[in-house]
Amino acid sequence: MRMICLMAAAMILAAAGATAYADGSGDPTAVKSEDGKYFDKEDNPTFKISSDGTVDWYTYSGYRRYHSECHVCHGPDGEGSTYAPALKNSLKTMGYADFVGVVASGRKNVSTAQENVMPAFGDNPNVACYMDDIYVYLRARADDALGRVRPSKHEEKPAAYTKAEDSCMGKH
């Protein structure tokens, strides 16, 4: 499944050479939505930012979760630090499936020159329950659709989201 996703993403990348936006998952343009969650044409979660700056709930929620769980290593606004890479750059080439895989299982890059270790967050509900939120926020940063700001306006928290969140956070 993951391989197929990756291949699809690579093909999109190649095909989407002429579009304004292209990140690791291809063209981020939202083509449909379900309960306040937006998807691109490959069914990857994506952001939706209106001309007045209103962001979808997932982008807003992802901003908050990122700055709680991720920024102590990866720096503010996905900009990176002396300690860990800038995720706004990583997502320019990394697809959704890879992102989920690394966040859930972690990653090690240890050599004589560096000791970078990303922990596995699969068992951490504060991250695992908000995987798509964080992805959508960072995807918006990777595509320069959102600047280094706290989103000022956002869509309402969808009722279905609240239900899913409660069950995800509650079961742990």
Next chain:
Amino acid sequence: MRKVLLASCLGSVAALAAGSASANDELVKMSQNPKDWVMPAGDYANTRYSKLNQINASNVGKLQVAWTFSTGVLRGHEGGPLIIGNMMYVHTPFPNKVYALDLSQDNKIVWKYEPKQDPNVIPVMCCDTVNRGLSYGDGKVFLHQADDKLVALDAKTGNLVWSATNGDPAKGQTGTSAPFVIKDKVLVGTSGGEFGVQCSMTAYDIKDGKQVWKAYSEGPDNQILFDDKTTALGKPTGKDSSIKTWEGDQWKIGGGCTWGWVSYDPQLNLVYYGSGNPSTWNPKQRPGDNKWSMTIFARNPDNGVARWVYQMTPHDEWDYDGVNEMILSDQQINGQARKLVTHFDRNGLGYTLDRETGELLVAEKYDPKVNWTSGVDMNKSSPTYGRPKVLDQYSTDKQGEDHNVKGICPAALGTKDEQPAAYSPDTQLFYVPTNHVCMDYEPFKVSYTAGQPYVGATLSMYPPPGETNMGNFIAWDGKTGKIVWSNKEQFSVWSGALATAGDVVFYGTLEGYLKAVDAKTGKELYKFKTPSGIIGNVTTYENNGRQYVAVLSGVGGWAGIGLAAGLTDPTAGLGAVGGYAALSNYTALGGTLTVFALPQ
């Protein structure tokens, strides 16, 4: 005037030593020899003051680099080397290498120690893989490894003498602090406040590494080692003083970590240190005062029992850890000679207390921008005596979960973090490296998983509105609680200061400058750009008749994470990027020790 002060200072040092017949005389004596630097802060009082004066205000402008040493490690380099006779001991961040250099043999590496540690400890360290240095005693060098092991190395050979497991990284317990040797014990704290660790200070036998006592920051009285004589602000704390202030058994994941510095008064036989933030950062989730997080502890080093405590920030709402150094000085207040402890807290208040009784004497803002409190209640008959008055508009608890509280000063990294201040008995001033940064803070609900981050707040940081400097280096009068002079710095000053009898004060900057300033006026007398940003502490020593000044550079730590990409200006509105300088435009990674001296 200066002579008189010096004489009285020497007198008090002698008095300290005289009253310590039972203390580790070796270290008391060694710390009085200004040629050496035998413990992290130079002396038990944590003054970071040296009597050496070959380098002084009139010649420091001629300072030159004498030699350099690459540590071979890239991460943030906090702390500084120890110097004992001809030997210098240099530590590094993870993987926590230790080098023993022979200063009489052109700084040849006599031995090197590198522990084998599971790299899985790296991401459990909240903010870079820093280590704040070594300690010495009984012919051994002590290292607190990232994996929360305390090891004793033979100072001559580097051979492992013993190793003690202080905590479990799988539960978020890690080691970043410098050990501290008192008499026949080695004290060591714990990091893990962002992982819901119940933190403690632990004493090990210097001979074999056996645990002697362990004192938790929160929990039942037999875990926090309080007895019926333990006082807070002059009154007995009473039974269950900690667990009464937590809901249910939240104290078991309560934080209160002890990753800062330790000081010791041999005459009073009391050890001083502070505890960190209560876990989580979401105050709504942990009602109560959360004692004894954010607390100054004075304990008996023989058995760990607390003599007195003072909680600076009850029910923390901003991550203002209370771990910063406790500097011991003997000064006159209102014509009376007092034994004092002075502490510059993350919360932006500079505290001076009587170190024998824990009486609160001074609590004043050491950055005028500090705004979360209108001040500490100093009225002894008031029911809120000793508590800071919190302004509702900056209370993240009052504003509640999912509410973004704006414009809180200081930011979570505090008006000062772990970077230790210095005290000069000549000028009777404290020299304080500070952060000048504010924040927005939004708490929200989180759930606890052992060994995983337990944070629960989103925050963004920026310089105080209308200002562009993110740091100041100040001189502070601890008797009155007033700033005497203040130098602006572009970035937070994240380097430990050094005061000397040469009327010169040294500190490093995040761009990488080692700076020397006049102790009386703050006037800059010398600067030199080292290979990387400085978050290490400045040290001085004498070898073969020559005075040296040494500092580790190697940017990183909290500063490297928060400032690497630069801070944004939230008031500039949508689309404003890079409103403030990015540290990454000034410096890059790499650990180097740079040693300075006057030309011969």
